[in-house]
Amino acid sequence: ANMIIAKFPKEEYYIERIEVAGAGFINFYMNKTYLTEVIKEIIEQDDNYGRTNYGQGLKVNVEFVSANPTGDLHLGHARGAAIGDSLCRILDAAGYNVTREYYINDAGKQIDNLALSVICRYEQLFGKDSVMPEDGYYGEDIIDIAKELAKLYGDKYLESTEERYVLFRDFARNFELEKIKRDLAEFNVYFDIWSSERELYRTQKVDKAIERLQEKGYIYEQDGAVWFRSTAFGDDKDRVLRKSDGTLTYLTPDIAYHIDKLDRGYDKLIDILGADHHGYVPRLKASIEALTGDSEKLEVLIIQMVRLIKNGEEYKMSKRSGKALTLRDLIEEVGKDAVRYFFAMRSSDSQMDFDIDLATKQSNDNPVYYAQYAHARICSILRLAEEKGFAPTLESQYDQITSEKSFDLLKKLAEFPKIITVAADKRAPHLITYYINELASVFHSFYNVEKVINEENPSKTTQLLALVKSTQITLKNALSLIGVSAPEKM
Incomplete structure (x- = not known):
């Protein structure tokens, strides 16, 4: 116990003294003068309160969402967007140099099917009896794209040519991608880089990736196929990179893409992938180990499935379209803030039930309502004080803040920078939502017993208002880390 006491960083935790209190117990006594200094620190730092240099500018690339540009963003993408963007905000606040990246799968079979589906719908507009491809896309958006092309080109492209295929494919890809960008912007999610799979092929980076593995001796040929010796790096079996018919497997451009990211100088790559990619991780890490000697450069977070619950039952279809629910549907139904908060509330590796009734409830049972209502x-307290001629004061000592509830609130405020570094370190945005909920709860307890505006005691009033103001700043900053607004009126 005495060794713990000797090594404990007292100043960091606002501790005045530590004492051994019998077998197995240690008592910590808060330094109350120190603790009130956090008020001045918060008010002076304002929007920057909580930020640290923990990450020391380490360059981190976070790739998330990366939905195929073939349709709307579904619930899995929505959860990935909320968790990915929140993680980027948290890493940034913890002092990392963060790049947000979206990888566009625009070179595979899905894009071929998208192009062929649009061609079919285009031909049908001009009375041709065309048949949709086997794995075609049947959404309304495909008809919309075909109509746009008909408006632009009339019946010019009724004959099958390579020119038509490329034009329709690229038009459809861009149409779907713009829609995805609009939906993400509505969700407060933006990317620094949009990387194209097709561009990797165009710049021969895919072939170069195979060459680099070959130079290191990790490639062999068998049964006419090209194999990567991934078992040398802990994978359960070797992986085909090029099939005997000459076509590449999904893994090959993915290896090229990750090499490209590392070549751009990132210290750490974080991929946020859907639950269906779970088995994919070892082979990707094997390729990084083979090429860099350090598979730890790549970290993969798996986002588990989401179930929507309404009236106590699973809810899958949108009333408006009769189809699977999209991010847009969910925002329309419960609002952007509730969607962001609820998706950030659970650890990414746990399956979640999203309760629509709870998310729209205007009561303290609803965690996002509870947090925003506290703000x-x-x-409203600060506005009322201003009307009465009181304002929060910056003082060297807040000697009139003395109640236990005040110190509970101060302790919770002082924790915020540490919470950010832990959430960044554990890649755990849900820790921020826990903190928000606790801070709102501690504030409500404080306010229920403490008379903040007391016209008989102006100096105590201004000091308590400073504590209230520092709570407002911290709550707003915490909400901002998960992309949720902090309303001034509700």
Whole structure:
């Protein structure tokens, strides 16, 4: 116990003294003067309160969402977008140099099917009896794309040519991608880089990736196919990169893409992938190990499935379209803030039930309402104080803040920078939602017993208002880390 006491960083945790209290117990005594200094620190730092240099500018690339440009964003993409963007905000606040990246799968079979589906719908507009491809796309958006092309080109492209195929494919890809970008912007999610799979082929980076593995001796040929010796790096079996018919497997451009990211100078790559990619991780890490000697450069977070619950039952279809629910449907139904908060609330590796009734409830049972209501309530206290001629003060000592509830609140405020570094380190945005909920709860307890505006005691009032103001700043900053607004009125 005495060794723990000797090594414990007292200043970091606002501890005045530590004492051994019998077998197995240690008592910590808060330094209350120190603790009130956090008020001044928060008010002075304002939007920057909580930020640290923990990451020391380490360059981190976070790739997330990366949905195929063949249709709408579904619930899995929505959860990935919320968790990915929140993680980027948290890493940034913890002092990492973060790049957000979206990988566009625009070179595979899905894009071929998209192009062929649009061609079929285009021909049908001009009365041709065309048949959809086997794995075609039947959404309304395909008809919309065909109509746009008909408007632009009339019946010019009724004959099958390579020119038509390329034009329709690229038009459809861009149409779908713009829609995805609009939906993500509506969700407060933006990317620094949009990387194209087709571009990897155009710049021969896919062939070069195979060459680099070959130079290191990890490629062999068998049964006319090209294999990667991934078992040398812990994979359960070797993987085909080029099939005997000359076509490449999905793994090959993915290896090229990850090499490309590392060549761009990132210290760490974080991929946020859907649950269906679970078995894919060892082979990807094997390729990084083979080429760099350090598979730890790549970290993969798996996003588990989402079930929507309404009236106590699973809810899969949109009333409006009769089809699977999309991110857009969910935002329309419960609002952007509730979607962001609820998706950030659970650890990414746990399956989640998204309760629509709870997310739209205007009561303290709804965690996003509870948090935003706490912020709005604080703002109304500050407005009322201003009307009465009181304002928060910056003081060297807050000697009139003495109640236990005040110190509970101060302790919770002082924790915020540490919470950010832990959430960044564990890649765990849900820790921020836990903190928000706790802070709102501690504030409500404080406000229920503490008379903040007391016209008989102006100096205590201004000090308590400073504590209230620092709570407002911290709550707003915490909500901002998960992309949720902090309303001043509700």
